[in-house]
Amino acid sequence: MAKPKKQPRPKAITPKGFRDYFGQEVTQRTEMLRAIADVYHRYGFDALESSAVETVEALGKFLPDVDRPNEGVFAWQEVDENDKGDWMALRYDLTAPLARVYAQHRNDLPTPYRRYAMGVVWRNEKPGPGRYRQFYQCDADTVGTASMAADAEICAMLSDTLETVGIPRGDYLVRVNNRKVLNGVLEAMGLGDDVATRDAVLRTIDKFDKVGKAGVRELLTKGRLDASGAFIDGVGLSDDQAEPVIAFLTSKAAVTAGTLANLRAAVGDSKIGADGIDELEQIGALLDAGGYGTDRIEIDPSVVRGLGYYTGPVYEAELTFEIFDEKDRKRQFGSVAGGGRYDDLVKRFTGQEVPATGISIGVDRLLAALREKGRISAQATGPVVVTVMDRDRMADYQAMVAELRNAGVRAEVYLGNPKNFGNQLKYADKRNSSIAVIEGGDEKAGGIVQIKDLILGAKIAESATLEEWKERPSQFEVPRGDLVAKVREILDSQD
């Protein structure tokens, strides 16, 4: 075999928009996914892990918000002799694969089918700060029932999930709206059949979060100067025509009954509007029966996200506590999960309408929220480090770590070059270790070991007076047989 030409060294970098996750970043996410899965499981949802790779055909060449075919996904053609291999692509969400799985396996799956899925998805989009092309999604969907009990259940489950992962009641709110009510409002306005204007109204409503009531009114009518000074054309409605939309968005009252009454006024005698309000009323009643009050889940027609996409109830979970943003301004943390009902899940495959409803939790945003609240720490506690004083006695040190591990203590022996003891303590520091164990020749002869409390040591070094120093030594000499017990005692004192 001819030797290959010498090539320049490859660059050790990830592709643009991708990143690696280390230590705590990985384990905290794993832990959170497990806690969420436990709740989903308790609700009767079954796990599904679908293939990460789909045929482009099955995936559909579309992403939400992306009109151009083939954009938005990472795709490649299967190699075959005639250059006619199938096109395959990485999944861009967990809903499109659910549609394919349900269509493929519907005869073997229970009806309705409750499933949860947790995994990585990929988007072929321009990366930006904090915007990656690979990220986690965590979904739960119920396929095959039009019952509002399915929607109510999903909202209750979302509420339970947030509390389980560490968001206390009062710090979040699940808000529920319904696309049908909005359709009723549009019908009452005489826009039931005017698709172009309806779509324009929907796109405008989507800006309610940003521009507020007055802004939406301007955008629905004559247009508006935006913050940068550019003029945004209005939809061209009259002020009177715009009013029902504003009334819908601001119809939330102090109690649910008031909200529903306001909505009834807004939809007039539209049949679909009345249906939508009935659905919201049913969801409210079911949640009430399950003990989920409006301190956890409430009907709120100002929820606009997803109204353009879903066909019935829409949910959004917001964290209501305040944080400081990058410009040091106070703002609410905002949305961490959302979802709704969509009634055309598998129609592309089978031609049949199959009703479905579900949520997607933004796991990384939720983790960021918990870090923000100090509920999980960014820094892990490292292992107990058994130092190496005498490289010929590696077996002695190995026996110590084996004892510690068998007692459930995270422990490691120093495996670098042991010549310089300072390097060993630097290593323990880099590992964020809280305890170091030392056994030199003298200790060995005397049947003892030295145990260093590195956290107490650091504290004392920082601030202690001489008396405190003497009173609270941070290094202990104990009989070799007491190693595990003493390490445990120190670890407990550090918690």
Added chain:
Amino acid sequence: MAKPKKQPRPKAITPKGFRDYFGQEVTQRTEMLRAIADVYHRYGFDALESSAVETVEALGKFLPDVDRPNEGVFAWQEVDENDKGDWMALRYDLTAPLARVYAQHRNDLPTPYRRYAMGVVWRNEKPGPGRYRQFYQCDADTVGTASMAADAEICAMLSDTLETVGIPRGDYLVRVNNRKVLNGVLEAMGLGDDVATRDAVLRTIDKFDKVGKAGVRELLTKGRLDASGAFIDGVGLSDDQAEPVIAFLTSKAAVTAGTLANLRAAVGDSKIGADGIDELEQIGALLDAGGYGTDRIEIDPSVVRGLGYYTGPVYEAELTFEIFDEKDRKRQFGSVAGGGRYDDLVKRFTGQEVPATGISIGVDRLLAALREKGRISAQATGPVVVTVMDRDRMADYQAMVAELRNAGVRAEVYLGNPKNFGNQLKYADKRNSSIAVIEGGDEKAGGIVQIKDLILGAKIAESATLEEWKERPSQFEVPRGDLVAKVREILDSQD
């Protein structure tokens, strides 16, 4: 916007070689990965989740066993204006990404760096029965130390891991060999510099598992007729020349000291051979000190897998219990994990040699082994199903499942069409439920609920006499307030 042409319906299938995993298949694997991660963590290993997508450049255009560039991986070109975008690919294992991560972040990582990684990898290979193009790997590696203590630790950790996930001591063996010893044997044979013959010998040794001692002797010398009747050319050594190789492969004695003595005889005065034997001796001594006897880990020069790839110690974990293969023949379950030392991990990137050692566990094979042994069941117990007798009282049923879930019981309300009660029991059966709850109008009025023990019911229906039927009813009428307590009682009795 012009309406798109009507397209034929997409097929609801995965691409060839990919599959979906449902319910227990997912949760049992998740549970196993968690148990393994716990052990790795206790040993001081840190989690790493690297990007699933790498530049082709960083990945290296090679797979083990695949000589052709660009074969074996799923790759695509990043779209840019000049058609000169970078090539990206899905990772094919977890070692190549570790090399890239270590080269990229080496200044921030501790030395040595112990890391574990668990995740999906992809191979662009011809799929076959039970051979998928997406599967899990579960690796642990120590980078940056040449110390045999790192190798011993990995073997001990592998042993602990197998016992933790449910393989009892005695049902597995971690076997250790060393490439350097084989190099010593080849040197003693005068083949130290004859690369072509050395490679031929290595390839031959790889067949030891299949053709045994006599077969290897034939293949090293004059050649051999294989089972199909085809003649396989031999390497062309003389019988005398072949003997040291055979001696090496069969040098295992009853105790470690005997094995080492046999190896010393086989390597003659080769320096590298002596080094390799010293390494094995060190590993043995360290494991002994940690309490790991030869009933768990032993030096065994008949381990051939990986000898061509690794540069020092090689490990393999085998399950030693017998199963029946697809042709109903008894055989040992075989290998579930393997690894070894490789000293050129990051050289491609940095030019420096960085020693590393590690293992990879075949998670799916290990799960198959546990199912084989009956240690985990293929079938999950389904949720308690609260049936719907009166669709207007959905709130009552919702309240019941909320109570059950709050008590930690997996429960769901039936969400299909409730008209036909038989369908509800069929659904419970499909869900593999063990309990159904029934509350019709009469029960509601009387303040009671019916609780059906579906497992006991099925047993009785199968075999009970009339007396037993009367004595052990499988349906119970309890006050509504006792719902949770009675469900718990039945679930406990079913365990």
